[in-house]
Amino acid sequence: MQKLHTQAEWIERAARVLPAAGFGNFDPGTIITRGEGSRVWDADGREFVDYLIGSGPMLLGHGHAEVIEAVLQQLPNGMTFFANNDKGIELAEAIVEAVPACQQVRFVASGGEADMYAIRLARAHTGKNKILKFEGGYHGMSAEAQMSLAPSRMQNFPTALPDSAGIPQSVADEMLIAPYNDLAAVEALLIEHSDIAAIIAEPLQRIIPAAPGFLQGLRALCDKYHVLLIFDEIVTGFRLAYGGAQERYGVVPDICTLGKIIGGGFALAAVGATADIMAHFDKSRVGAEQWLMQLGTLSGNPVAAVAGLKTMEVLRRPGQYDRLRALGQTLMDMQSAALSREGIAHQICGDPTLFDIYFTAQSVLDYRSAKHDTPTMGAVWNSKLREGGVFKSPSKLYPSLALTDEDLGITQMAIDAAAVAVAGI
Ligand SMILES: Cc1ncc(COP(=O)(O)O)c(C=O)c1O
Structure with missing residues (x-):
């Protein structure tokens, strides 16, 4: 039987042959070995709801039939x-x-x-x-x-x-x-x-x-x-x-x-x-x-x-973009509700098809005003989401059309926990 390598082993192997231990795109501490529908799995078998979707291309989800x-x-x-x-x-x-x-x-x-x-x-x-x-x-x-x-x-x-x-x-x-x-x-x-x-x-x-x-x-x-x-x-x-x-x-x-x-x-x-x-x-x-x-x-x-x-x-099939926007809006609302409940200054920035949070009450119009964001809050937010089974880029969240109600449920729990963690900073 083929030996399964742990994530730690893959990271070590990567560090030997890849500068900065990776492809340059993303956190080299995560090795993805599989994607299906709305989910990805890391080399240790941990399952995540995927909001990175290959940095955008997999709008239909992984492995659309x-x-x-x-x-x-x-x-x-x-x-x-x-x-x-x-x-x-x-x-x-x-x-x-x-x-x-x-x-x-x-x-x-x-x-x-x-x-x-x-x-x-x-x-x-x-x-x-x-x-x-x-x-x-x-x-x-x-x-x-x-x-x-x-x-x-x-x-x-x-x-x-x-x-x-x-x-x-x-x-x-x-x-x-x-x-x-x-x-x-x-x-x-x-x-x-x-x-x-x-x-x-x-x-x-x-x-x-x-x-x-x-x-x-x-x-x-x-x-x-x-x-x-x-x-x-x-x-x-x-x-x-x-x-x-x-x-x-x-x-x-x-x-x-x-x-x-x-x-x-x-x-x-x-x-x-x-x-x-x-x-x-x-x-x-x-x-x-x-x-x-x-x-x-x-x-x-x-x-x-x-x-x-x-x-x-x-x-092109009817309703796809309406559904994508509705999914994105649901996720935006979830985040906003959880952060507001914890009294955290924030804004959800972007479009329902692509967005993320700036941890600031000030409006973000350009690169410099985005600097009002509090990066430590973002780091805690992202790491808590990951702990809760949500995979995303540090600065973007892409909804996909593969998302299910179960995915949204997992995401809701991760968001609630992340909001509590950020409030505790
Ligand atoms: C707006 C924009 N332009 C260009 C690129 C570069 O595309 P690629 O990574 O395929 O070279 C990206 C990738 O994320 C992008 O978001």
Whole structure:
């Protein structure tokens, strides 16, 4: 019989072959060995209700029967081709049908890669170099995206501060940083700098919602100053609504990026825009000088494409988004009730499809005001939830459509215990 390794053994093995004992994503002290439906199990067999859901892609839950069936049908017909394939073309059609900004898409393997190309595409299309990014906004791991993502010291706006070693100053020089939800700051930068190619924004920045009118205001400013608007919809796409945040908020960007859900749990993401902008990927249309060279081994991978297509088909069925929002709202209300009962200052921030708590009474509008949060409370909250069988990211909670009443019951108990623990700090 195969020997089962304990979590401690896996952690030790990981520490030998992986820097910082992990993949860089998440607490290396947890080794997940299985996921099914709304639950995951660690290497010691502990079971959790999963609110991490693979950092977003597993909106239907782990191992959804129809997605597995679609993948199993594809596997014997080929796992990857590099060449154009029918499944990838079908996925492109489904995305173009769903997402207002996308007349055409180009596939890549990760969200960060999609964001990198979105920035390059904006530069190619406008012939300008500077990118305006919001402090605290997350757009993957490119040099540009690593600017003022999680700065530990507060730099004067609009100076960009790299969050990673190994990034040349020349990249920072091409970036302008503004506070989220501050249209006046954005307009001042657009007036001062005539060489801005694009504004890149998360329509829900981490869990901080755009203030009413902010996204509409960005759209109007971009039109006024002839700057492209990029929405990073890697996380919001097919989550806030089938057509993403742009459908939910009624603001259509020039370029958008998608990932996570569209790959159904496999490596696939996309950058999309109007055919006119996307023409930069087509040398025959724009010529060598204007051409944006782009290729990738796994681009349009057929296994990812069928998983994404089936996930999207399930999401199109009536009532799915209503149910997702209702589940999220129930969880938000549970948290709020438990924390209020214990007299803990807090706010539940985000959208019912993706949210978490800031332990502060002050309103959170941007990266700096989010700093009013009390991290020790968050740490106790998260660790108590984990003890109570709830698995989540330290700063986000993703509901999934696989959640059951039993899951909500377990979560309720964990939340009540966590609220008592936080009150006792
Ligand atoms: C808004 C946003 N952009 C980009 C990314 C990067 O995507 P990936 O991890 O697939 O590279 C993420 C991932 O969480 C994200 O949330």
